[in-house]
Amino acid sequence: MCPDDKFVAMVNAKVEVDLRLSDFTPRSELKVPVHTIKRPRFPVIDYHNHLDSLEPEAVLPILDACGIEKIVNITMRTGQEALDTLDRFHRTAPDRFASIGWMDWTGIERPDFVALTLDRLEQLVEHGARGIKFWKDCGLSVRDASGQLLRIDDERLAPIFDKAAALGIPVMFHTADPDAFFTPIDRFNERYEELAAHPEWSFHGAPVSKAELLAQRNRVIARHPKTTFVGAHIAESSEDLAAVSALLDQNPNLYVDISARAAELGRQPYTARKFFLKHADRIVFGADLLPEVEMYRLYYRMLETADEYFDYPTHASRQGRWQIYGLFLPEDVLRKVYRENALQLLNLSPC
Ligand SMILES: [Zn+2]
Known part of the structure; x- marks a missing residue:
């Protein structure tokens, strides 16, 4: 054995050859600028969140620390519980909390279900609801x-x-x-780790394809031009912003929120930036993650800075194994996305 061979053998001996994917957490050695955006460039409205399980008093200090003017609780409750939840938040801080109701399918078998639903909508609005959400159970279950x-x-x-x-x-x-979520949970799945942790989130093998579900939704949006629609999570097509852009072009009554899609936007910064610039009037900020200071700051970093290759905000489990890049959006776009578009949807005038 010559001295060089000995050195190679020594290095190899230290390699962990059977490292599990879940244990592989490489640290980036990149030396690039890091900007922490403690407060957003403009006051923010978080248009998509779920706060039912929280005390409104506990949320307010987080909003204050992150420059959030207002947060929308999309209640996941129905019936009297939903009305009570709306009251609880609005009573505590009417200027800081707004609410969106949840489509209640109870009584779907009744012949008067639609009339019942119209009454429920009126009740929600009487209790201050500023919208109604149709979830993915509609179309799938x-x-x-x-x-x-x-x-x-x-x-x-x-x-x-x-x-x-x-x-x-x-x-x-x-x-x-x-x-x-509609493809097999295998080694080709780009969200393998997320789905391995939550296999119940998979719709692989569902009776209806994703394309069919979106086609049904899009038909409703086109058929009701007087109704304003919001496509949550970038209309569920953040992997294909050209398709979302076409949908927005076709339907002036459609907005999209960016909630829970920082990972998707931030991994395609050139495409995402163009998308924001083109549709600045129709994109609203939302988190869809329990309010947390660091979480909001990562969203601001993505939207405001040109930082490269950093963690995206997410729940405990990561969505996909990649990092994101900042979109350095201009001020006029930030103002609309952070606040003004949401004010329009909430039927509140800017002040
Ligand atoms: Zn949500």
Whole structure:
């Protein structure tokens, strides 16, 4: 053995050859600028969050620390519980909390279900709701009285969307999920670790494809031009911003929120920046993560700085194994995305 061989053998001996994927957490050696944005360039409205389980008093200091003027609680409760939840938040700080109601499918088998729903919408609005959310159960699991899967574009639901327009409230759609949730949980799946941790989130093998679900939703948006719609999570197509851009072009009554999609936007900074510049009037800020100071600051870093290759805000489990880049959005775009577009949706005038 010559001296060089000995050196190579010594190095090899230290290599962990059987490292598990879940234990692989490389640290970046990049030396690039790091900007911590403690407070956003403009006051922020978090248009998409879920606060039912929290005490409003506990949320306020976090909002104050992060420059958040107002937060929208999309209640996941229904019936009297939903009304009580709305009251609880609005009573505590009417200027800081707004609410969106949750579509209640209780009684779907009743012949008067639609009339019942219209009454429920009126009640929600009387209690201060500024919108109604249709979740992904619509299209994937809600069944009508005959046991058939209820299509999102089922004409029987049309009066509900018209009623929202009459009440002046937007309809939020969270239809489907990321593309990777509809493909097998295997070594090719770009969200393998997330789905391995939460296999119940997968829709691989679901009775309806993602393309079909989005097509049903898009038909509703086109059929109800007087109703304002919000496509949650970038209309569930953040992997294909060209498609979202076309959808926004086709439907002036559609907005999108960016909640829970920082990972997707920040990994395609050139495309995402162009998307924000083109549709600055139709994109609203939202987190969809429990309010936390560091979480909000990562969103601000992505939207405001040109920083490179940093962690995205997320729940405990990561969405995909990649890092993100800042979009350095100009001030006029930030002002609209952070605040002004949400004020329009909430039917509040800017001051
Ligand atoms: Zn949500």
